[in-house]
Amino acid sequence: MVTPNTLPPNTNSDDDESSPASVRAAPTSTLLLDAKRKSAFLPYRPQSTVLTNLQRGNTEATFCPVEVTLSFHERAGQGEITEDQVKTELGRHQNIDFKDAHDFTPLHWAASYGQLNSVQLLVSAGAKVNSLAPDLISPLLLAAAGGHxxxxxxxxxxxxxxxxxxxxxxxxxxxxxxxxxxxxxxxxxxxxxxxxxxxxxxxxxxxxxxxxxxxxxxxxxxxxxxxxxxxxxxxxx
CATH class of the missing domain: 1.25.40.20 (Ankyrin repeat-containing domain)
Incomplete structure (x- = not known):
């Protein structure tokens, strides 16, 4: 096996953009199987989310109270899940690879948004690293697309x-x-x-x-x- 040239050490994702603190859009496929597609390569990029003044911290919550309830999948994408929460969801669903409305697992979310800790917790709980979302998208493909x-x-x-x-x-x-x-x-x-x-x-x-x-x-x-x-x-x- 030929070993590629070694790059300078990098402990972070190739993508240096900061992750928004708002509710994230699902890592939904943008690939359209129709005659208008010009290329087979259409990256799976999570949609950007516009932050409100409240979410940026420019407005105090007392003046504009907003309650945002995140699903487990969204929390995995935010990197806000704990070992106890994973155990709770595992007990509730009997399978940590339960899918959201778009047929993505929590691991897909975590991999897409570069949340290493979430990925580790989910895999430790039995998440399948080769689970497939629509269009045969695996967590590895999403992580690679994001440079994680x-x-x-x-x-x-x-x-x-x-x-x-x-x-x-x-x-x-x-x-x-x-x-x-x-x-x-x-x-x-x-x-x-x-x-x-x-x-x-x-x-x-x-x-x-x-x-x-x-x-x-x-x-x-x-x-x-x-x-x-x-x-x-x-x-x-």
Whole structure:
């Protein structure tokens, strides 16, 4: 196995944007299976949420009392679940992979929003790392799309299928490459996955990085390809 070039240490997600404190939108698929689709690659990106003045903290709650009740799935996406809450939900549903109205599990929510602690609690409670949402979306694909490299590493260590494809053939590496998440790409490439895999449009991870102007991911993939060619050249001597 060719080991990709080591990147500078990174203990955070490739996505440096701060997570909103408001109720999050479900990690619903944006992939539309119709004749108008121009590309097989349409990333699964959680919708942004506009914060109100109250949610930003600009207005005191006493002047505008608002009660927001979050579901367990939403709390998992916010990173606000505890071990006791997980046990309670497990006892209530007999399965921690119970799905919301969009057929996403709590693990899908936590992986999509980069909540490592939630992911760890859920997996410890028996959440299946390869559970599928609509369009064959796995938690690994959502984590890779968001550049949450620590979660990607954790899921892979717990048996997530690195070469799993969504309904149109996109892999976790394709999502990470197109999203310009080099550390996430590095985690995936370390698993000796199929670098040449293509989606239904014949696009590879490298082609998607170029197409989406993902220069950091593109550079990493080029280094990886160079390492493979170099290893092959010296290996034949």
């Amino acid at each position: 490299n620590e979660i990607v590493r954790f899921l892979l260590e717990r048996g997530a299928h690195s070469n799993h494809m969504d309904i149109v053939g996109n892999t976790a590496l394709m999502y990470a490459a197109a999203g310009n998440h080099p550390h996430t790409c590095n985690e995936l490439l370390a698993r000796d996955l199929d670098f040449s895999a293509t989606n239904e449009n014949g696009e590879t991870a490298y082609a998607l990085a170029v197409e989406h102007g993902a220069h950091l991911a593109q550079a990493l993939l080029e280094q990886y390809m160079t390492a493979i060619l170099t290893a092959g050249t010296f290996g034949g001597i």
